[in-house]
Amino acid sequence: MDYPHKYFEDEVREGFYITGEIKRAWAAQIEVLSEVDKICRRHNIKWYADCGTLLGTVRHKGYIPWDDDLDICMLRDDYFKFIDFAQKELPEGFACLTLKDKEPFYQYLVRVTNGRRFNYDEKFLERFYECYYPIGVDIFPLDYVAVDEEAENERKAAAFDIFAISDSFDEESRDDEELKELIRSVEEVCNVKIDSSRPIRQQLYMASETLFTIFGSKGAKEVVLMPYWLKDNNHKYPIECFRETIMMPFENTELPVPVEYDKVLRIEYGDYMKLSKAGGVHNYPFFEQLEDILIEKVDTYYFRYTFKPDDLENEERKTGDYTKKQVINYINMTKEAHGAIVITAAQGDIETSCNLLVACQESTINIGELLEKTYGEGFGAVSVLEEYCESVYQLYQALLNGEFGSSDAEGIALFLDDIYNKMKDILEKDVVNKKEMVFIPYRADYWKSMEPMWKKAVDEDVYDVYVVPVPYYKKTARSELSDMYFEGGEYPEYVNVTDYNTYDFARRHPDVIVTMNPFDECNYTISLSREHYSKILKKYTEKLIYISPYTVDEIGLDKESKAWKTLDYFCAVPGVVRADRVLVQSEQMRESYIERLTDMSGEEYRNIWEEKVGVLEKDVDNPEYFEDEEDKPFDKAEAISNLPESWRKIITKPDGTFKKIVLYNTGIAYMAQYGEKVIDKISNSLDVFKESKDDITLIWYANPHLMRTLKKVDLRLRDKYNKVVEKYKSEAWGIFDDSHDYSDIVNLCDAYYGDPGNIPHVFRDMKKPAMIQAIDILN
Numbered sequence: 086m087d088y089p090h091k092y093f094e095d096e097v098r099e100g101f102y103i104t105g106e107i108k109r110a111w112a113a114q115i116e117v118l119s120e121v122d123k124i125c126r127r128h129n130i131k132w133y134a135d136c137g138t139l140l141g142t143v144r145h146k147g148y149i150p151w152d153d154d155l156d157i158c159m160l161r162d163d164y165f166k167f168i169d170f171a172q173k174e175l176p177e178g179f180a181c182l183t184l185k186d187k188e189p190f191y192q193y194l195v196r197v198t199n200g201r202r203f204n205y206d207e208k209f210l211e212r213f214y215e216c217y218y219p220i221g222v223d224i225f226p227l228d229y230v231a232v233d234e235e236a237e238n239e240r241k242a243a244a245f246d247i248f249a250i251s252d253s254f255d256e257e258s259r260d261d262e263e264l265k266e267l268i269r270s271v272e273e274v275c276n277v278k279i280d281s282s283r284p285i286r287q288q289l290y291m292a293s294e295t296l297f298t299i300f301g302s303k304g305a306k307e308v309v310l311m312p313y314w315l316k317d318n319n320h321k322y323p324i325e326c327f328r329e330t331i332m333m334p335f336e337n338t339e340l341p342v343p344v345e346y347d348k349v350l351r352i353e354y355g356d357y358m359k360l361s362k363a364g365g366v367h368n369y370p371f372f373e374q375l376e377d378i379l380i381e382k383v384d385t386y387y388f389r390y391t392f393k394p395d396d397l398e399n400e401e402r403k404t405g406d407y408t409k410k411q412v413i414n415y416i417n418m419t420k421e422a423h424g425a426i427v428i429t430a431a432q433g434d435i436e437t438s439c440n441l442l443v444a445c446q447e448s449t450i451n452i453g454e455l456l457e458k459t460y461g462e463g464f465g466a467v468s469v470l471e472e473y474c475e476s477v478y479q480l481y482q483a484l485l486n487g488e489f490g491s492s493d494a495e496g497i498a499l500f501l502d503d504i505y506n507k508m509k510d511i512l513e514k515d516v517v518n519k520k521e522m523v524f525i526p527y528r529a530d531y532w533k534s535m536e537p538m539w540k541k542a543v544d545e546d547v548y549d550v551y552v553v554p555v556p557y558y559k560k561t562a563r564s565e566l567s568d569m570y571f572e573g574g575e576y577p578e579y580v581n582v583t584d585y586n587t588y589d590f591a592r593r594h595p596d597v598i599v600t601m602n603p604f605d606e607c608n609y610t611i612s613l614s615r616e617h618y619s620k621i622l623k624k625y626t627e628k629l630i631y632i633s634p635y636t637v638d639e640i641g642l643d644k645e646s647k648a649w650k651t652l653d654y655f656c657a658v659p660g661v662v663r664a665d666r667v668l669v670q671s672e673q674m675r676e677s678y679i680e681r682l683t684d685m686s687g688e689e690y691r692n693i694w695e696e697k698v699g700v701l702e703k704d705v706d707n708p709e710y711f712e713d714e715e716d717k718p719f720d721k722a723e724a725i726s727n728l729p730e731s732w733r734k735i736i737t738k739p740d741g742t743f744k745k746i747v748l749y750n751t752g753i754a755y756m757a758q759y760g761e762k763v764i765d766k767i768s769n770s771l772d773v774f775k776e777s778k779d780d781i782t783l784i785w786y787a788n789p790h791l792m793r794t795l796k797k798v799d800l801r802l803r804d805k806y807n808k809v810v811e812k813y814k815s816e817a818w819g820i821f822d823d824s825h826d827y828s829d830i831v832n833l834c835d836a837y838y839g840d841p842g843n844i845p846h847v848f849r850d851m852k853k854p855a856m857i858q859a860i861d862i863l864n
Contacts, residue, residue, distance in 0.1 A: 086119070088112060088337055090559060090570060093214065093610045095654070098150035100638030101362060102651040105610025106216075106388075107153050107370060113216040114155040115338060117199050120179065121157070121222055124170050130163045133330060134340040135225055140357055143346055147336040151362045151647045153370050155222045157340075160308065160327065161298055164226040168195055178209075182221075184291045189284050193294060193312045195224040203379060205562060215562040215610075218372045228297045229305035230321065236300070243274050244296050244315050251289035322349055362638075362648060369647045387564035390607045392686045396620075396662045397693065407594035407625070408459045412516045415452045416509050419445055423501040431494035435484050442481045446474050449508075456516070459592040469511040476504040521595035522548035523588070525622075527557045527613060529575035531601055531634035537705045538599060538632065538668075539580075548596065552576070553583045557602075560612045590616075590625040598626040601634045603660030619660040631664035632701060640677045644684075652681040662686075668701040675700055719832050732820055736782045744782045748830055748848075749774070750839035752788040756802070759860045764805050766860050770838070771809070775818055783819035784830055786844075791823075 093108045125132050134142045135158035141149040148155075159167060171181040175197065182188075182196040190196075198221035204210070205217055213220065231237035250267050268279050268289075275292040279285060297311040308327065310320035326349050330341035343349050350357040368374070380386045422441050429437040453470045457463075480500060483489055489497060522542050526532050542550045554573040558566040576582055590598070604611075605618040615621065623629045635655055640648045656678050661667050669675050675698050682694040725736055725743060736743055749770065756763045774783040787810070792803060814821050822830065837848040837855040845855035 086112070086115065086337060088214070090568065092337070093559075095608070095610070095635075097635050097637050099145070099360065100636075101150040101648065102635055102637050102655060103150055104370075104651075104654045105608065106372075109214045109216040109610065110153060110218065110220060110370075110372065111148055111155075111336065113199065113213040113218075113220040114222055115336060116213055117179075117197055117220055118155060118157070118222050119338075120176060121167075121171070121197055121224070124167065124174050125163075127174075128166065128170050130159065130167050130170075131327075131330065132157050132159045132163070132167075132224070132341065133327060134333075134335070134342045136353070138335075138340070139342055139346060140350060140354060142333050142335045142340050142342055143350060144358060146334045151369070156225065157222060158225040158227050158310070160302070161226045161228050162302065164195070164224065167224070171195075171197060178204075184287060184294060189287050191287065191290055193290070193297070194226070196221045197224065198222075203375075203382075210562050217562045218375050225310055226297070227308040227322075227327065228311045229300045229302050229324075230307040230309055231300040232304045232306070240296055240299065241315055244293055244311075247271055247275075247289055247293045247296070248315070251286055251293065254286045254289060320353060322352055362646070369650055387606050388609050390658050390662075392657075392662065394686075394690075396659060397690075408455055408592045409516055409594055411455060412452060412512055415448055416512060416517070418448065419505060419508070423498075423505055426501060427494050427498045430484065430489065430497050433490075439481055439484055442477050442484075446477045446481075449474050449477070455592075459589060461587065464515075466511045466515045469508055473504050473508045476500075520548045520597075521551065521593060522597040522599065523551045523553055523590075523595045523626075524599045525553055525555055525617060526576075526601055527555050527572070527617075528601075528634070529554070529572040532576055532580070534632050534634040534636075534701075535599060535601060537701065538630075541705050551583045551588065551595075552580050553585050553588045555585045555613055555617050557611050557613050560608065560610055564606065566612055590622065594625050596626065597628045597630060598622050599630045599632060600660065600664075601632055603631055603633070603655060603658045603664075605659040607658050619663040623663055623665075628665045629663065630666045630668065631660055632668045633670065636670050637674075639671060639673045641673070642677065642680055649677075649681075652677060656681045657685045665697070666704070667698045668704050669698060670701060672700055721833065724829070724833050735818070735820055738779075744780055745836070746782045746784060746834045747774070747836050747838055748834040748844070749783050749785045750787075750837065750844050751785070752791070752840045756791065756806070760799070760802060761805065762860050764802070764809060766858060767806075768809055770858060771813055771819075775816075778818045784834065785813065785819060785821050786830060786839075787821070787823045 093105050093112070095105050096103055096108075121132070124130070133139070134156075136156040137149050137152045137154070138156045141147055141152060168181065168183060175181055178200050180196075180198045180201055182190050182198065184190055184193075198219050199213060200209075200219045202219060203217050204219070210217060231240065250264075250271065254264075268285065271277070271289065271292050272279055275295045277288075277292050277295060279288050279292070302324075306324055308322055308324050313320040323345075326343045326345035329344040331344055331346075332339040333342050376389070380389065422445050426438045426441045426445075429435075429441070449470050453467045456467055456470075480489075480497070524535050524539055526535055539550065539552065542548055554571070554576065556569050556571040558570070559568040561567055573582055573585070600617075600619065600622065602613055602617070603619070605620060606612065619629060619631070633655070637651075638648065640646075640652065643649055661678070661682070667678065669678055678698045679691065679694040682698075683691045686694075721743070725733060728736070736746060738744060751763070751767060759766075771783075771785075774781060792807070810821065813819060831844065831847050831851070834848075834853070836853055837845050839845075839858055845857065848855040
């Protein structure tokens with residue numbers, strides 16, 4: 086059967102997380118069922134979807150998302166008929182397990198499987214969708230209820246007795262006289278002979294089955310799944326329900342269901358359209374114990390993560406020789422070289438000065454080439470570096486030609502300072518001080534989980550924001566990568582996508598990387614390239630954020646539930662452990678993550694998970710999470726010393742102490758809503774602050790996009806606003822800032838005044854006063 090490749094990927098259905106391994110098992114079961122169906126078609130044997138499979142067919146058009154087995158049923162006559170043909174006609178390697186098998190089989194059903202053990206044969210894996218477990222279909226017999234009620238009650242009582250014996254039977258106690266007497270009574274009631282040389286418990290099951298079949302179809306009005314009916318008094322249906330079948334969609338095929346499936350389901354489940362994610366008669370997933378056995382047998386098992394404390398940190402993350410670090414080194418070394426050039430020129434050592442100029446030019450060329458490799462050809466700073474090289478060459482020629490002597494050292498110093506500062510300013514602006522946030526999606530339909538943070542990052546304009554979709558690969562049962570899938574062209578048009586081939590994480594070392602893949606090597610069916618594993622990405626950023634793309638129904642702390650078990654697959658995985666921040670859908674889910682991670686790592690790590698795991702909505706609303714928090718306290722004096730001299734003069738009082746600093750923030754929203762009223766309010770507020778300029782420094786932080794927006798929507802308003810700005814700048818009693826990064830200003834300031842938004846929230850979180858200006862109040 087053909088399946089689209091995404092069928093075998095993890096997904097969420099009806100709020101429940103389904104792994105790719107479950108999907109492979111589903112597909113393998115359907116493949117086994119196809120062999121059952123072939124035999125039934127050849128021999129006119131009727132079968133029906135049953136139990137959870139019937140419910141899944143009707144309610145979900147496929148498997149119940151929290152179910153993982155395939156059940157069908159047949160009327161007892163067809164059931165026996167099927168067994169006879171199946172044991173002869175099933176393909177090589179298949180097995181038809183019944184109570185009559187030599188190997189003990191203690192179930193009142195037939196199980197058709199594609200084998201009895203793990204199978205990594207290439208042809209087997211190809212046919213059964215890389216599922217290496219023995220996979221089967223359960224076939225339940227429907228037995229006829231006696232027309233005579235008294236006869237039925239006698240059968241039921243006898244069956245209860247045999248159940249009691251068989252369920253408590255211990256093969257080591259077979260010589261017990263009391264037990265022997267009970268066995269003789271079973272032989273008499275069922276007209277069978279128990280062979281003491283064979284497993285007795287299995288023969289007791291067979292004796293029970295003899296009782297199940299003593300009443301035929303003639304005159305019968307009801308049928309039952311006998312073990313359930315005898316024990317629980319349910320699973321009893323009118324025989325008319327099974328007079329015909331109708332075909333209904335199931336996953337990528339169709340299954341026959343009883344024509345009166347509604348009546349069958351109501352008898353079995355009551356209000357069967359009401360979802361319940363509990364129940365089931367086996368552990369979930371069914372192959373869990375098989376997986377444990379497999380892990381014991383193999384040297385390396387790639388699909389299950391084992392917690393390692395070292396994964397919490399990566400010592401390599403700050404030691405890489407990335408572009409920004411090389412640029413900083415270049416700036417510092419160039420300054421030292423310039424100083425040496427001035428000294429040697431003053432000493433008359435022109436040869437050494439020229440050699441140093443050559444070295445400066447060569448290092449500048451190297452840095453220019455590095456920038457183009459990192460950021461692409463045409464990167465703006467490169468042209469300034471080229472101008473620097475030309476200036477260095479001119480000085481070199483002038484020194485060689487004797488145009489400068491030792492007495493001209495001061496002029497050389499001024500010349501070098503001029504070209505150095507121009508070069509330094511552009512490199513600091515475009516490289517050193519530039520912040521990058523990179524989003525790495527791999528599935529376009531999961532982008533919606535990242536989009537809120539992406540929009541926030543773009544709107545805040547703190548970072549240069551990149552979206553770099555990466556390919557992902559199909560993974561085989563041997564954990565080998567095969568087919569590649571890339572969805573880079575499927576994102577919304579308003580998302581500017583960067584080619585993953587051109588974005589070099591190692592060179593660029595972005596400040597923040599946001600990923601949606603938590604698995605690394607520990608997913609059964611898909612993988613990213615190794616260079617996009619969390620272990621590698623963590624080396625190339627100061628903050629690795631994982632956003633869960635899966636929105637599931639809330640998972641409580643019931644550790645026996647199926648939903649809790651799914652946390653093994655998307656919570657207890659390396660990408661969650663290695664991320665610096667993990668963002669999930671809700672506070673309840675956060676608690677579940679913390680509890681599951683603590684189960685995995687030990688109670689001593691609980692505080693780490695409590696700090697690491699957050700709620701996406703809360704983090705998006707708080708830009709503090711986008712920033713790296715410093716452990717050391719903020720040093721205001723040091724921060725002011727690093728400001729431009731023009732700023733320092735305004736902030737510093739004549740006695741050398743610092744004024745109180747207020748951040749005045751004006752944005753786009755108020756301007757769009759109130760128009761000229763906002764400009765009047767700004768003018769009024771500036772006048773008020775001007776009166777206190779000897780004690781308070783005002784930093785007017787204006788949204789950098791405001792002028793551009795006003796240019797589009799209202800030129801008159803823009804001109805009026807621009808007059809206020811220019812007047813404020815010319816008076817120079819305060820500071821005007823329309824840069825893209827306000828984070829340093831927030832630390833510097835003592836209080837906030839201005840428009841509502843995220844910045845006042847940051848002040849409040851930092852326990853600093855924050856006041857919102859009221860547009861209608863001018864005084």
